[in-house]
Amino acid sequence: xxxxxxxxxxxxxxxxxxxxxxxxxxxxxxxxxxxxxxxxxxxxxxxxxxxxxxxxxxxxxxxxxxxxxxxxxxxxxxxxxxxxxxxxxxxxxxxxxxxxxxxxxxxxxxxxxxxxxxxxxxxxxxxxxxxxxxxxxxxxxxxxxxxxxxxxxxxxxxxxxxxxxxxxxxxxxxxxxxxxxxxxxxxxxxxxxxxxxxxxxxxxxxxxxxxxxxxxxxxxxxxxxxxxxxxxxxxxxxxxxxxxxxxxxxxxxxxxxxxxxxxxxxxxxxxxxxxxxxxxxxxx
Numbered sequence: 328x329x330x331x332x333x334x335x336x337x338x339x340x341x342x343x344x345x346x347x348x349x350x351x352x353x354x355x356x357x358x359x360x361x362x363x364x365x366x367x368x369x370x371x372x373x374x375x376x377x378x379x380x381x382x383x384x385x386x387x388x389x390x391x392x393x394x395x396x397x398x399x400x401x402x403x404x405x406x407x408x409x410x411x412x413x414x415x416x417x418x419x420x421x422x423x424x425x426x427x428x429x430x431x432x433x434x435x436x437x438x439x440x441x442x443x444x445x446x447x448x449x450x451x452x453x454x455x456x457x458x459x460x461x462x463x464x465x466x467x468x469x470x471x472x473x474x475x476x477x478x479x480x481x482x483x484x485x486x487x488x489x490x491x492x493x494x495x496x497x498x499x500x501x502x503x504x505x506x507x508x509x510x511x512x513x514x515x516x517x518x519x520x521x522x523x524x525x526x527x528x529x530x531x532x533x534x535x536x537x538x539x540x541x542x543x544x545x546x547x548x549x550x551x552x553x554x555x556x557x558x559x560x561x562x563x564x565x566x567x568x569x570x571x572x573x574x575x576x577x578x579x580x581x582x583x584x585x586x587x588x589x590x591x592x593x594x595x596x597x598x599x600x601x602x603x604x605x606x607x608x609x610x611x
Contacts, residue, residue: 331398335372335602337380337389338396346392347610348421349429351399353435354410355585357473361552363585367523368399368431370586371602374595384565387607394606395426407436407472414440418578422448429606432582434552435462435474438537439481445578446484449533453489454481455523455571456541457564459555461498461512463505474583482509491523493567494542497555500510517567527574536571536579538564538605540598550594551583561597565604572608581605 328342338349351368358364380389400417403409414430418441421428430441435458446452456462456478463482467473471480482490490510494517506512513519527534541551544558559567585596 328395331372331396332397333372336375338377338430338606339393340393340395342395342397344393345395346426347394347429347606348426349394349396349431349606350417351431352402352410352433353399353441354402354404354416354432354437354524355552355596356404356410356436357407357436357467357470358434358552359467359473359475361585361588363542364432364434364552364583365404365586366586367433367582367584367598370595371431371584371598372396373605374592375599377596378599379487382604382607384570384604385607389603389606392610394508394610403506411436411440411443411472415444418444421445422578427576427609428578430580431602432580435477435537435539435582436472437582438580439472441578441580442481442484442535449549449577452485452533452535453527453575454478454485454491454535454537455574456490456492456537457494457567458492459494459497459541459558460539461492461495461501461502461506462552464499478510479505487503493517493520494559515557517563520567520570524570524574531575534571534574536576537567538581538601539583540581540601541583543597548594548597550585550589552585552588561600566600568601569606569608576609579605579609
C-alpha cells in the first residue's frame, strides 16, 4: 500500500512498520436524511492539522507511535454491494497483514463491510456500538443495505447477545423490540459500559468498535446527517472510548461526519479529536 498524499496528523509512518492502518470509506448513498458523509474522511484529514498530535488526556503523542494512512478507497456511489465488497476486501488485506484496520466513514453502512471481514477472522467477534440510532431495521423503504439497517445486518453475522449498543435514543418501536430480544441495548448514555468491557476483557473476546459520531449531542456535534437531541458530551465520549480500549479491539471505525452541515468547522474539529484519542487509546 502507498501512503496517502495528505495524512491524518502524525499518521505518516510506513505500512510495514505500522500496527494501525487508517483509511477512509467515502460513501453515503443510502443516507436517509441529509447527505454529505462521503466527505467526512477527507475533511478529517485536512482539518486534523488544526489539532496537536499530543493528547493531554492520555499523555500520549501520535508521533511516538506507528500509524499508516493509506487514504480513501475509490468506492462506487451507485452500488452498496460493490462498495461493501471493496471495504471488506480492504479490511481483509489489512487483517491478513497482522494489522488493525481503523476506518473513517462515510455513512454507517460502511461498518458492515468491515465487520464481514473481521468476523471471518474472528468468528467469536462481539461489537460495541455507540450511536444515537438503533440501526436495527430489517429494511429501510424496502432496502436491506441501508445505514438504518447496518447493525441488523451485523447481527445476522455475530448472532444474539453479541452487539452492545450505547447512547441509543432513536428508532422504530420494532427496533427496540428486536433489541430487547437480540442485542444488549443501553439507552441514552454509557451506563453499563464498564461492566460489559470488564466481561469482554476477562475472556479476551475480540471486539469490533464502531462510533457513530451522532451519539454526541447536536450542541457538540451538529455536522451530521441525522442529528438527535439528548446525546452525550465530548468528555463523556472520551471516557467511554478509554473504557472500551481496555478490551481486545481487532477493528474499529468512526463515521457519519458530514462536514458541510456545520459551516463553523467545529464538528470536524470534534471528529478529529475523537479520532486522535481513539488511535492513541487502542495503540497498546
